[in-house]
Amino acid sequence: MYAMQKITPFLWFDNQAEEAVNFYLSIFANSRIVNASRMGPDGPLITVTLELEGQEFYLLNGGPQFKFTEAVSFFVKCETQEEIDEKWEKLSSGGKQKQCGWLEDKYGLSWQIIPPILGELLQSKNPEKSKKVMNAMLQMTKINIQQLKDAYGD
Numbered sequence: 001m002y003a004m005q006k007i008t009p010f011l012w013f014d015n016q017a018e019e020a021v022n023f024y025l026s027i028f029a030n031s032r033i034v035n036a037s038r039m040g041p042d043g044p045l046i047t048v049t050l051e052l053e054g055q056e057f058y059l060l061n062g063g064p065q066f067k068f069t070e071a072v073s074f075f076v077k078c079e080t081q082e083e084i085d086e087k088w089e090k091l092s093s094g095g096k097q098k099q100c101g102w103l104e105d106k107y108g109l110s111w112q113i114i115p116p117i118l119g120e121l122l123q124s125k126n127p128e129k130s131k132k133v134m135n136a137m138l139q140m141t142k143i144n145i146q147q148l149k150d151a152y153g154d
Contacts, residue, residue, distance in 0.1 A: 005056045008049075009074075012066045013107065017059040018045040020107050027090045028052045073102065073110035080115075081145045088113050088142045101143040115145050121152045129153060 013020060025031050034049035034056065050057045076091075078084040088097075091113070094106030101114045121133040129152050136151035137143065 008056045008058050009072075010058045010060070011068075011109065012060050012062045014064045015044070015061050016107060017048060017061045020109075021045075021048050021050050021059060023106075024050065024052055027087065030054065068104075068108040068110065070102070070104070070110045073112050075112045075114060078113055078115050084113055084115060084143055084145070087111075097141045099141055100137055101140070113143065115143060115148075117145060118143060118148060121148055124152070 011017075011020075021033065025033070031050070031052045034051055036048040037046045038044065039046055044061065046061055048059045050059060076087055078087055088103065091105050091111050092103040095108075096104040098104065101112050101118075102110060103113065104110050118133070118137065122130050122137075124130045124133070132151040132153070133148055136147055140147070
């Protein structure tokens with residue numbers, strides 16, 4: 001028996017939930033469809049529970065009443081520049097690239113593609129180094145780990 005997470009993000013799509021599921025499955029390797037409901041055996045998808053990298057999402061084709069905003073985003077921890085580059089390019093394809101590691105995918109959902117080292121450098125005990133890292137980050141769209149390290153210095 002499948003045990004559902006206690007808290008699961010619920011994403012309301014107009015009518016692109018199935019397309020979005022396939023898009024997200026193509027980006028996150030450790031992902032799967034947990035279950036799906038259709039209107040009739042061959043009808044359109046109504047709801048789907050999707051698991052991306054261990055995080056469960058519930059998607060609904062609910063109609064055009066609601067749109068996503070940047071007030072909610074999904075934070076993706078990327079350990080390497082290669083992973084940042086890959087996730088950034090794939091998730092932003094057809095969407096919008098924004099400042100400081102933020103992007104909006106083609107469905108309007110906001111994502112942050114961030115390496116853990118950014119938080120480490122920003123929390124330095126040396127406020128001048130942290131400030132340099134912050135200033136470097138504010139100049140970026142996609143986060144560049146080497147540029148952050150260069151701004152931090154020795």
